């Protein structure tokens with residue numbers, strides 16, 4: 465299995481999950497600007513949508529879209545407990561979280577990376593994002609993780625996108641439960657190993 469990734473992006477979440485589950489995989493770095501892989505291939509031939517993450521299975525199939533990749537990986541090792549069973553009510557709850565993260569937090573932070581947007585526009589996006597953070601603050605004041613007592617693929621994803629706050633001087637300590645949650649996840653051995661690997665490859 466190969467994970468196409470770029471440092472400081474959403475591909476960190478499947479990377480964390482691969483390590484949490486002890487799955488063997490190869491990391492392939494992508495230059496997201498030039499759409500080239502580190503081994504010199506045109507990344508658009510791998511993911512025509514032109515973005516990470518992309519997962520290449522051993523039979524050559526390519527899977528894209530973070531929430532789909534995360535659930536696929538979780539189901540490879542159900543015993544790791546990173547996602548509830550596929551036919552359960554709790555699985556729908558997980559999908560609710562994954563969709564919230566992708567559409568409200570990931571997509572909510574994305575405009576802040578855009579240098580063409582004026583500051584006034586960015587402040588509208590920030591305000592909306594902060595309302596979502598307040599909702600997360602409430603949830604995480606009573607829950608250790610998004611799904612309750614245990615870490616799931618949704619936490620790997622939320623941890624990843626919250627990591628971008630540092631690029632925009634967004635201080636997570638305005639939402640203390642969110643900050644404590646982020647710090648707790650950053651101490652997980654799989655998370656530390658993924659971050660180290662992305663720095664070094």
Ligand SMILES: N[C@@H](CCC(=O)N[C@@H](CS)C(=O)NCC(=O)O)C(=O)O
Nearest residue numbers: 473474496514515516517529530531
């Ligand atoms: N819908 C995709 C979005 C993935 C995405 O936003 N990837 C970003 C990095 S976080 C990227 O590679 N952007 C490069 C580009 O769009 O050119 C998913 O959820 O996986």
